[in-house]
Amino acid sequence: MNNDREVLRDSLIRLVSMDVSEKEEDGLIGQINKISPDPNWSDYIYQTDAFVSADGAINIDDVLDKIFAYRPIRL
Incomplete structure (x- = not known):
């Protein structure tokens, strides 16, 4: 997990830097969606x-602390 x-930290830093193309941004968002345990990370x-x-x-x-503190609700 470490x-x-x-990887998530580096991706978020690149994403918020606003120094990426739209294609790179889409790739970063896809990568973050795969890694992040919290589906609401973008909020x-x-x-x-x-x-x-x-x-x-x-x-x-x-x-990152908030993202990795996420625990899904088990039904």
């Missing part, structure tokens, strides 16, 4: 300011 976290990037620091940067480590 390797997944590192933490695009839909909330909870992980944004005072300087406006997204705290990727806090986002």
Whole structure:
């Protein structure tokens, strides 16, 4: 899982850098969807300011903590 976290961290950093083409962005999103245990990971990037620091940067480590804290509900 530690390797997944590192790959996910690198992918999220590239994604939020906004320095990727649309094709690269689609590839990153696909990769993140495969690795992330939390299906709502993109909400933490695009839909909330909870992980944004005072300087406006997204705290990727806090986002990763939230993603890997996810536990699915077993029915």
